[in-house]
Amino acid sequence: MRTLTAKRVRAYVWLTLLCIFAVLPVAYVFLLALQTNAEAAALPPTLFPASPQFENFSVVAERMPLARYFYNSVVFSLSTTVAVILTSLFAGYATTKLRMPGRRFIISMFVGGILIPPAIRAIPLYTMIARLNLVDTWAGLSLPLMATGFGLFFMHQFLKTVPDSVVEAARIDGCSESRIVLQIVGPLVLPALVTLFIYNFLFRWNGYLWPLVVTRRTWTTLPVGISVFKTSEQLITWNLIAAAAVVTLIPVLGLFFAVGGRIVKGIAMQASK
Amino acid sequence: MKISYSDRLSATGYLFVLPAALVMILFTLYPFILALWNSLFTGFAQNLQYVGLQNYIRLFTSSRFWNSLFVTILFTAVSSGISGFLGFLAANWLVSRGVRFGQFFTAIIFLPYVVTPAIATLVWQYMFDRRFGILNAALNSVGLNGVAWLGSPVSAMLSLILVQVWFTVGYNLVIFSSGLQAIPKDYYESASIDGATESQQVRLITLPLIVPTVVLVLVLSLLSGFVNSFVIAQILTGGGPFRATEVLMLLIYKTAFEGFDIPRANALTLVMFLLLFSTSYMLQKWQDRVYHGLY
Amino acid sequence: MTVKNTTVRFFVFLCVLMIVAVASVSAGGAEEREDGPQTFRMYWNTNHRYDVYQQVIDDFAEEHNLVVDLETFLWPDMRTKLLTDFSGGTVPDLIQVPAPWISEFGANGLLMDMTEQIAAWPESSDWFEPAWIEVTSEGRRYGMKNHHTTFGLFYNRDLFREAGLDPDAPPQSLREFRDYMEVIAEELGPDILGFAFDQDAGYLVNFFANSDVPQLIDDTEIAINTPEVRQSLEILQEIAANEWALIAEPGASYQTARRAFIEGSVAMMLSGPWDLASLADLAPDMDYGIAVPPHLEGVEPRTIVAGTAMGIPVGANHSDLAWELMQRLTDLEIQVAATQEAGMLMPRQSWADDPRVQELPGVSDFARIVPFAVPFDIEAASRGLSDIMWSGGGGDLTTQLYQNIIYNRRSASEALETYVREGNRLLNQ
Secondary structure, three states, X not given: OHHHHHHHHHHXXXXXXXXXHHHHHHHHHHXXXXXXXXXXXXXXXXXXXXXXXXXXXXXHHHHOOHHXXXXXXXXXXXHHHHXXXXXXXXXXXXXXXXXXXXXXXXXXXXXXXXXXXXXHHHHHHHHHHHXXXXXXXXXXXXXXXXXXXXXXXXHHHHHOOOOHHHHHHHHHXXXXXXXXXXXXXXXXXXXXXXXXXXXXXXXXXXXXXXXXXXXXXXXXXXXXXXXXXXXXXXXOOHHHHHHHHHHHHHHHHHHHHHHHHHHHHHHHHHHOO | OOOOHHHHHHHHHHHHHHHHHHHHHHHHHHHHHHHHHHOXXXXXXXXXXXXXXXXXXXXXXXXXXXXXXXXXXXHXXXXXXXXXXXXXXXXXXXXXXXXXXXXXXXXXXXXXXXXXXXXXXXXXXXXXXXXXXXXXXXXXXXXXXXXXXXXXXXHHHHHHHHHHHHHHHXXXXXXXXXXXXXXXXXXXXXXXXXXXXXXXXXHXXXXXXXXXXXXXXXXXXXXXXXXXXXXXXXXXXXXXXXXXXXXXXHHHHHHXXXXXXXXXXXXXXXXXXXXXXXXXXXXXXXXXXXHHHOO | OHHHHHHHHHHHHHHHHHHHHHHXXXXXXXXXXXXXXXXXXXXXXHHHOOHHHHHHHHHHHHHOOEEEEEEEEOHHHHHHHHHHHHHHOOOOOEXXXXXXXXXXXXXXXXXXXXXXXXXXXXXXXXXXXXXXXXXXXXXXXXXXXXXXXXXXXXXXXXXXXXXXXXXXXXXXXXXXXXXXXXHHHXXXXXXXXXXXXXXXXXXXXXXXXXXXXXXXEEOOEEXXXXXXXXXXXXXXXXXXXXXXXXXXXXXXXXXXXXXXXXXXXXXXXXXXXXXXHHHHHHOOOOOEEEEOOOEOOOOOOXXXXXXXXXXXXXXOOOHHHHXXXXXXXXXXXXXXXXXXXXXXXXXEHHXXXXXXXXXXXXXXXXXXXXXXXXXXXXXXXXXXXXXXXOOOOOOHHHHHHHHXXXXXXXXXXXXXXXXXXXXXXXXXX
């Protein structure tokens, strides 16, 4: 019994170290964001601001329409994510429960899509969007991301675990197929849908290249908008860079603290397939 | 002629797949095919000339490409290895030693996964800074000399790997925990009654049973290694010093956007796509063989 | 139960996010774009968005009943945007880019040939001659410079005094530069050093020009393959190897050297007028001077031009208006006002002669240097050889050479040999 306790203590120590490793950069960016210019420039570097400088955020907001970027990011991330959930749910239902011929081909097409690097699609895709006259519109930004290979693959894997008997019982009751999807299967796999939501939201919120390419001033998203603070040839003090970063991080951290447990479970679901 | 029930179901199936398939075909596959077609040309925009496979030949005879390939494989393999190993160890502690607050630990270690990569990497770059970074400040405060984290080929690569491990270790931890939890407890109980030590238990029971989990971790690490490697290398080192961290994704980006050589970048992309595809396929096959061989 | 709680929290998160988004945009006032007036699109560098330009643009918009969409980017993103715009046929009406890009794009047929317009414009003779070289490809002009800058050696007089050096005698030759560095490292090091090497290989170009090589390419050959250049590189490598200078890491931003200079942890840096504003802002009390970058003994000192130029993409909707706006933005009064606002240097002779410019500290130092500045690698740009270019962050081969010098891997002459060999191969392909 003593050895087990010792082992447990060692496990705690290692896990705590891992936690510090994980949290350090995130905590540091928050601390930086609250420092004064002098503190951010001091050598050796300061960690804790003497008095938190919340006006750093207003300085950043003065230099750019931060609110507009934020709004754009939210609309873009939310709308594409809702669309991905719907398209993936229906497509996944079709490939698992409707068994039409050619479904293997469809699945492999989607899986192949996961492996196509986004950077290379950007140019031909932009050319298409430009021909459609959709540059710098919500549609141009969002349409290409309304279904993803990952989404279908994820839902396909998950819907496989829903027993066919559930679907058949509903059919006998006279439900139409779309009603089965929306009112029976959908609620049944709600945890999976929430997980997919979180993933997709994160991907879109963190995306850079596509929003950069396809937006102008109207639909600029937050990561693109604040990039000014990254590589300027002029000196920008680090507290301001960090403040801009914090604005971008807050929503994803909010999502994490609200449903962190769900993210963790979601991965576990994937793993148990 | 009467339309059979299963035909009707199939028709509904196609209808349900249609929205997703349309988006995929129009906005992913079609641009991809255009990009591949474009890789057979040289020039820019309207002034294209057909050159056949010349872009590919130039690619395979370019030492810069082979260097990138090597760097990418090194980065992906080492970071997946370390991150997977750490994730497994931590998951093993959490599951088998009955650690309390497991959910809490898992959530915290997972945190980096949700952070915007471009921002997190930028912060890391600042932390690595030789003069202004807190890592060297910490070393100095305990009486050690600061390190040029990103200044030499080896340490730059190690720094990149460190950041990638930071991103992925929590994710791997979660996957491994679920894989471990799925192993019935009584396997271990009977093994310890037979006198097996803990390390024997891990080797003889745990490892063989979590092969699918390992493969999943490897495939996901491979993907995230490729995707993240671009952001990490671009921001931390720009591919330097001496191209020691110039991963393929970065080379593609530089070829297209700095060199304005889009056809060549497209050729590179196809090579990378094939590489990714074949590796994940082989891993899947390996899993089938090993895993099904056990039963 | 847990699922339910999570679901509730999830929807709370969603609601909060939407409320914040909507509230923030209604507070910030979303811009509504009305139909009616035509839109004139222009790309501009984020750091060059001066109030005086905004005023010119506003007036221009009002006179022509236009909506001007001014989009600002930093150089890497600007290049990405332009590449996709050229491919997609959605070019803006006017762009402001690093000058070598103008000849690069021009040579690729992506920019309007403006040779005739410029020749017919009387004021073009007021431009410094080198300013036109930079926007020319095979004899045709594809744009015009609007900022005409150069590099200078910034030196901190207080640190010179502390190290026992004459605060009014900045190093002139490369040998002196090296000796100063040794003294500073001995007296003040290791916390305070003599110089900071930037991560940007392009900054090395100053030392080539000052080694009696006026141009990167001499017709069919790389011209920096000389004993003088080799000697300069060896001195620089010695400085780096002895750790007499702060060396920025490869992915670092321009911040490293600038910050070190502003904080007084390096005594010298190579930079341009674009840093005058941040120096005034962040180190108002610093006693510093600006000198011509150090040159090799027995060689005539030179400086390299840098700066930005404007051009009109082929297929622009309002090319005539763009040409008009180009002229208005480079009006002498506007240039002087921009200098007063941001310390930027301009391409007109009458600007350099203007008393209002000459009385500005810092700017006047540069204004003395800038007429003698020459372009260095413009031919590489117009031939599309981005790998061997020095301006714009440095191409791949350039970066290899530079990193070999500052991280001291291979000897300077070996590294130079590789650059020359590979460069010649590209040139003659």
